[in-house]
Amino acid sequence: MFAAIKEQHKGVDVCINNAGLSHPEPLLSGKTSDWKNIMDVNVLALSICAREAYQSMKERNVDDGHIININSISGHQVIPAAEIHFYTASKYAVTALTEGLRQELRAENTHIRATSISPGLVATGFISWARSNNRDQVAGMYATRKSLETKDIASAVTYVLSAPPHVQIGELVVEPIYQVSCCPSNPSTRTQARLHIKVV
Template identity: 55%
Template structure:
């Protein structure tokens, strides 16, 4: 795939890792084949550039990240961007047992993005790494998860207000529009969150809430020297998009404690 990109477009300046899937196999009764299928491009998935058994949620993301960075480095691109489309399941475990294993893969994406940020800093590059974590997005995801029960899959999107793919695309465009000294991580939700009006409120299993009482709340951007506060050091210094002259990002509710500017 990257060889084709190199020959047709010279290389990669922006890498967006978006692919992901889930299977309805719980931790206590799930099948090994189901877990493997969750990671792998199964027999029902066909693409001209697919590699048999390529692990989608974790390994494919890592391979694409590595190859994109190599492409940028070879061409001396120092302002590239690697964006991982994660999930809120990568920051808090859902009560729905059928996606617990999927959540584990998304926690891996959270760790991989933070590790990438650290390695980019060590490499003294200005290439940025960003994580975008949506809630439920109305795609084919549920139909893959419940492939034997299409009615249940359809009900997944009918019982709650969902994000649209366009919402995630707008978040990507917003992230790419930020100036080089600003780094943003976004969690996207289709619902207003009460916690967004309490900048220093922490709830179990969730990141620190930030924002205003309006909806969508003002997502916060970070200066280069910002550090996520620990329990002993208060809220720290936060800079709003308005103070930086930036528009509010679409549907941003939480700023996640990772992927900040190197």
């Protein structure tokens, strides 16, 4: 992938590590193969892409690039749901990897920035895919919990990328806080998002 990017576009200036997956495999009874799949995508692939993006920037003397890891609020808290405990561990790893990446970038005396964006529940196919054998449970989850929309995450990415060059946003947590009616004539609602920003 990075070779193709180099050939077609000369290299990478911004890398957004967005791939992630989960399997409903508890710690006490989970399948090793599914745990390995989670680690391969959520931890190893993210690290490989960050490394290759940095090497691309370094090769071309890009000193103002950005590596953004799409993390999860699960990378900061362990909720009592056995089926996501291993997934949660992988997201804690993303939190640690992003901070480690930031430290290594500083040690290299570069202005390339590293940021972790940690959303709460987002209305995507992620949970549906992870729980494909229980669609009723998925529908119930979205019905009883506030969720973000994909545009909220896109806005968070835009916010991070638009920070002034001297500002390093290390962590941005995006969580839904409440729902508001769009207008009196339209009973549909939309969720407002709240940002928690850690500048380092």
